[in-house]
Amino acid sequence: MGLFGIFTREKKESLEKGLEKTKSSIFSRISKAIVGKSTVDDELLDNLEEVLVTSDVGVVTTVRIIERIQKRVAADKYLGTGELNRILKEEIAALLLENHNDESADFDLPAGKKPYVIMVVGVNGVGKTTTIGKLAYQFKKSGKSVLLGAADTFRAAAVDQLRIWAERVDVPIIMQPMGSDPASVAYDTVNSGIARGSDVVIIDTAGRLHNKVNLMNELSKIRKVMTKLIPDAPHEVLLVLDASTGQNAFEQAKQFTAATDVNALALTKLDGTAKGGVVIGISDQFRIPVKYIGVGEGMEDLQVFNRFEFVDSLFS
Numbered sequence: 001m002g003l004f005g006i007f008t009r010e011k012k013e014s015l016e017k018g019l020e021k022t023k024s025s026i027f028s029r030i031s032k033a034i035v036g037k038s039t040v041d042d043e044l045l046d047n048l049e050e051v052l053v054t055s056d057v058g059v060v061t062t063v064r065i066i067e068r069i070q071k072r073v074a075a076d077k078y079l080g081t082g083e084l085n086r087i088l089k090e091e092i093a094a095l096l097l098e099n100h101n102d103e104s105a106d107f108d109l110p111a112g113k114k115p116y117v118i119m120v121v122g123v124n125g126v127g128k129t130t131t132i133g134k135l136a137y138q139f140k141k142s143g144k145s146v147l148l149g150a151a152d153t154f155r156a157a158a159v160d161q162l163r164i165w166a167e168r169v170d171v172p173i174i175m176q177p178m179g180s181d182p183a184s185v186a187y188d189t190v191n192s193g194i195a196r197g198s199d200v201v202i203i204d205t206a207g208r209l210h211n212k213v214n215l216m217n218e219l220s221k222i223r224k225v226m227t228k229l230i231p232d233a234p235h236e237v238l239l240v241l242d243a244s245t246g247q248n249a250f251e252q253a254k255q256f257t258a259a260t261d262v263n264a265l266a267l268t269k270l271d272g273t274a275k276g277g278v279v280i281g282i283s284d285q286f287r288i289p290v291k292y293i294g295v296g297e298g299m300e301d302l303q304v305f306n307r308f309e310f311v312d313s314l315f316s
């Protein structure tokens, strides 16, 4: 399968729409930077650096990108500004693909893990429950049986929100009353997933607790209880980050990955923000792959992240 093999027109259109704000912000600033210039010179590179940093790409990744472009300028002193977008696209894509070839093609599940257990974590309001609803929809659409577990028992509304998604998508859900032990809900859900022969079990967790230590302890407890049923569960700990918070999303990624064994990232709310550059920085700087991106509030508005498609859509 080629790079464009699964990049359907629908996916591309929805990605471009989702990235509209980031794109127009980056474009207008690049346009300003190249006014009156015909070639890429040092001054232009300085301005470009500023554009990338203020687009939340992050300093470390921006420096890497600029260095790559400097090399191209050194090789071709008369590099025209008209080619800048193409070169940015090529160099950023090359940078992001450098250390990764682990992308999953679509909403698929690894073989031999049934049920495949996904535990979804992240601070409050980032889009955990919504992402679970969208994932349930996609897995169901691809013929998988899905079971949800409402282990965010901290707020009454949290269980309700997940139940509404379960109804919308028409998948079963395991719930207990508000205030119940989240680990017990997780245990029940995995147990029921085994009994039903579910393909995938997705567990929602609380984003807000009395304090951070409590939150991390609770997440550990939820994980531990599941291993009693399936020794290598949860197979996926998906950290959800709100892209519209820019550098704050970076910070949360640092803190969570230090405290728990996160092995996948989802970046949400790209449609509402000009800070979409944060996906480039996070994808470059964290070993943990960005697996999904949220580009809207609807059921269909979750995509499997593909670095090439992302950069292609941003700079074309």
Ligand SMILES: Nc1nc2c(ncn2[C@@H]2O[C@H](COP(=O)(O)OP(=O)(O)OP(=O)(O)O)[C@@H](O)[C@H]2O)c(=O)[nH]1
Residues within 6 Å of the ligand: 122, 123, 124, 125, 126, 127, 128, 129, 130, 131, 152, 158, 161, 206, 207, 208, 268, 269, 270, 271, 272, 293, 294, 295, 296, 297, 301
């Ligand atoms: N525009 C947009 N909104 C989103 C996206 N993902 C989630 N949201 C919205 O963000 C808000 C919070 O989403 P939730 O799924 O409730 O977040 P949560 O992490 O479960 O929050 P807590 O349960 O409070 O911890 C909701 O209004 C969602 O509709 C997205 O990709 N785009």
Ligand SMILES: [Mg+2]
Residues within 6 Å of the ligand: 128, 129, 130, 152, 158, 161, 204
């Ligand atoms: Mg929630």
